[in-house]
Amino acid sequence: MAEREGKGWREDVGGRGGKGYVWKRLEGKGAGKEGGRMDHVHGTMGGMDEQAVNRQREEQRDDVRHRLAVWWEVSARDLPWRFGRTTPWGVLVSEVMSQQTQMSRVVPYWTAWMNQWPDARSLAAAAKADVIAAWGRLGYPRRALRLQECAQVVASQYDDVLPRTYDELTALPGIGDYTASAVMSFAFGERIAVIDTNIRRVLSRVFVGEESLGGAASRAERELAWELLPQDAAQSVVWNESVMELGAVVCTAKAPLCESCPIRECCLFLQRGLPGLGLKRTRPRQRFAGTDRMVRGLVMQALRDRRAELLADAGAAAGMGAAASEGGVAQPVLRVVLDADAVRALWKDENQLDRCVASLDEDGLIEMLPDRSIMLPE
Numbered sequence: 001m002a003e004r005e006g007k008g009w010r011e012d013v014g015g016r017g018g019k020g021y022v023w024k025r026l027e028g029k030g031a032g033k034e035g036g037r038m039d040h041v042h043g044t045m046g047g048m049d050e051q052a053v054n055r056q057r058e059e060q061r062d063d064v065r066h067r068l069a070v071w072w073e074v075s076a077r078d079l080p081w082r083f084g085r086t087t088p089w090g091v092l093v094s095e096v097m098s099q100q101t102q103m104s105r106v107v108p109y110w111t112a113w114m115n116q117w118p119d120a121r122s123l124a125a126a127a128k129a130d131v132i133a134a135w136g137r138l139g140y141p142r143r144a145l146r147l148q149e150c151a152q153v154v155a156s157q158y159d160d161v162l163p164r165t166y167d168e169l170t171a172l173p174g175i176g177d178y179t180a181s182a183v184m185s186f187a188f189g190e191r192i193a194v195i196d197t198n199i200r201r202v203l204s205r206v207f208v209g210e211e212s213l214g215g216a217a218s219r220a221e222r223e224l225a226w227e228l229l230p231q232d233a234a235q236s237v238v239w240n241e242s243v244m245e246l247g248a249v250v251c252t253a254k255a256p257l258c259e260s261c262p263i264r265e266c267c268l269f270l271q272r273g274l275p276g277l278g279l280k281r282t283r284p285r286q287r288f289a290g291t292d293r294m295v296r297g298l299v300m301q302a303l304r305d306r307r308a309e310l311l312a313d314a315g316a317a318a319g320m321g322a323a324a325s326e327g328g329v330a331q332p333v334l335r336v337v338l339d340a341d342a343v344r345a346l347w348k349d350e351n352q353l354d355r356c357v358a359s360l361d362e363d364g365l366i367e368m369l370p371d372r373s374i375m376l377p378e
């Protein structure tokens with residue numbers, strides 16, 4: 001097996017005792033199913049001294065790490081920003097795009113984006129309208145403007161080189177704890193706990209035996225993430241990547257694929273019968289149809305469509321055809337205006353439409369003109 005990162009703990013899973021290794025051992029020592037949580041995570045086990053408990057806990061953690069590393073090696077999705085194939089800036093762009101958007105959907109946008117603006121400096125100098133148009137249907141388009149603001153700071157204050165420290169990264173526009181940690185781990189190979197929804201869900205299920213309830217990460221979740229992080233920096237990167245990947249494609253929120261899970265034999269949540277599967281602390285998501293978010297999306301899409309028409313016309317006029325496709329990065333500089341009638345035709349509820357147009361203007365994603373037409377910012 002080829003090793004991408006880490007060493008010394010990638011031998012075949014079967015060599016460590018095979019299926020059921022941890023739980024058979026724990027059960028054999030008298031750890032009942034319901035008593036498992038405290039027994040193997042934080043507490044002591046009836047009749048066992050603390051050293052033995054700690055040893056078993058470490059063995060269980062090692063086993064999970066090992067199984068996940070093997071699984072990552074053979075199953076990781078081949079995304080273009082992985083495996084050292086892009087710059088730290090490219091990793092940061094992928095992380096910003098992937099927030100609230102599935103990674104598989106991000107790929108064509110990221111690829112086109114990085115072709116057009118391969119570094120912070122080029123993005124910093126781009127026209128706002130181009131940046132907004134290139135964001136396409138990724139959703140939450142304010143992220144595009146924040147990313148450009150971030151690029152402007154990196155270009156001007158760091159000479160186009162992404163800073164490497166947590167404090168410097170989190171001081172950049174639009175970069176929070178998660179993105180900074182992800183960049184430090186995935187781009188710079190630093191040992192740092194990356195804490196996102198997927199990772200929290202997997203860790204809570206496997207090691208605590210409970211459903212992670214969403215909302216803000218609790219102190220206990222952060223402590224657990226740090227506690228489980230391998231000491232070796234290279235191994236910590238694989239750990240972060242593999243736990244996150246497992247949460248994205250196997251241990252999903254509503255329908256975990258436990259049958260094919262590489263750590264099913266080590267998972268306390270499965271052993272307990274998946275209690276409270278899918279429970280959320282936060283309110284259920286608002287339906288999308290008819291929401292302001294949907295109407296805002298309609299307005300932005302109408303502007304992008306208008307822009308594509310203009311580009312096609314310009315390309316046809318030049319006798320070369322224009323390439324302005326979904327997910328693609330279009331050519332700059334056009335004045336993209338939607339007249340008042342075209343705006344009005346987008347949605348029947350005028351009050352809601354006005355509210356959404358005003359909020360897009362406030363966010364800097366469009367400009368409202370005196371005759372009630374709108375345009376992409378230039």
Ligand code: SF4
Pocket residue numbers: 202205206250251252256257258259261262263264267268269270
């Ligand atoms: S066994 Fe099921 S619940 Fe446990 S980690 Fe795997 S997919 Fe998630």
